[in-house]
Amino acid sequence: MSQASAGAVISPVSERRFRTLRPGRLPYDAALALQEDLLDKxxxxxxxxxxxxxxxxxxxFGRRAADSHLLLSEGELARRGIEVVRTGRGGDITYHGPGQLVGYPIVDLDPVGRDLHRYLRLLEATLIDALAAFAVTGETVPGKTGVWVEGAKVASVGVAVRRWVSWHGFALNVGDDLSGFSAIVPCGLQGVAMTSLERLLGRPVPLPEVEERVIAAFARVFGSRHAGECEI
Known part of the structure; x- marks a missing residue:
């Protein structure tokens, strides 16, 4: 495993800016429609x-996910109130739920040379930077996407690109309830252990506090200025 290096940070681009959009708890289909709208604009x-x-x-499900990585029937999942969606993002299978911070960057990839591999590494570096603000040391695993802490996975990354603008993104486990991951083989990795920021710190962590740390880290890593909030 390795920590993100300083080389993961890109050089600032003149007038490069981003805004944040924080709609709260949003159904997956609604978030997908929101991304589609922002992609077009x-x-x-x-x-x-x-x-x-x-x-x-x-x-x-990502494009590479195998049906065998879903460990319960869709009928049983429906009874438990868990939706199943097949997506066009990269990566395998993952779980999202309350207490997890999901980030969908709609980013022009021209400043990173239209290099998808580099973009993935920048997202990982952003999450590692945000974790460091809580005195948690995140690491990457060669050949895999996402962020680990002491051998357990704390964040997943899966992206898509349209006309060299990114969508989909990352999920950082914040809350202590990780029971939803028991229904899948997380990211298609047999035997992987999942963890969260609250488990690592041994205390509750307000999601808005994590959001602020991620925003600051995104600005540093992408060399972009936070220009404030935007509305849906």
């Missing part, structure tokens, strides 16, 4: 958008 504006939200319980 991105080329009309000079600013990126970082959407930060929570989802009701939902399991999402």
């Amino acid at each position: 991105r080329r009309q504006f000079q600013e990126d958008t970082l959407i930060l939200l929570e989802h009701p319980p939902v399991i999402t």
Whole structure:
């Protein structure tokens, strides 16, 4: 494992800015529609958008996910109030639910050389930077996406690109309830242990506090200025 290096940070681009959009708890389909709308508008504006939200319980399949990585029937999941959605993002299968901070950056990738691999590393570096603000040391695993702490996975990353604008994004486990992950093989990794910021710190962590740390880290890593909030 390795910590993100300073080389993961990109050089500031003249007038590079982003706004945040924080709609609270949003169903997955509504968040998808919101991303689609912002994707269509991105080329009309000079600013990126970082959407930060929570989802009701939902399991999402990435393009590479195997059906065998879902450990319960969709009928049983429906009885438990967990939705199942097949998506166009990269990566395998994951779980989203209350107490998890989900980030959907709508980012023009021209400043990173239209390099998807580099963009993934920048998202990981952003999460590692945010964790460091809580005195938690996050690491990456060669050949895998996401962020680990002491061998357990604390954040997942899965993205998509349209006309070299990114969508989908990352999920950082904040709350202590990780029971939803028991219904899947997280990220398709057999035997992987999941953890959260609250478990690592041994105390509750308000989600708005984590949001602020992620915003500050995103600004530093992407060399972009936070230009405030935008409305839906």
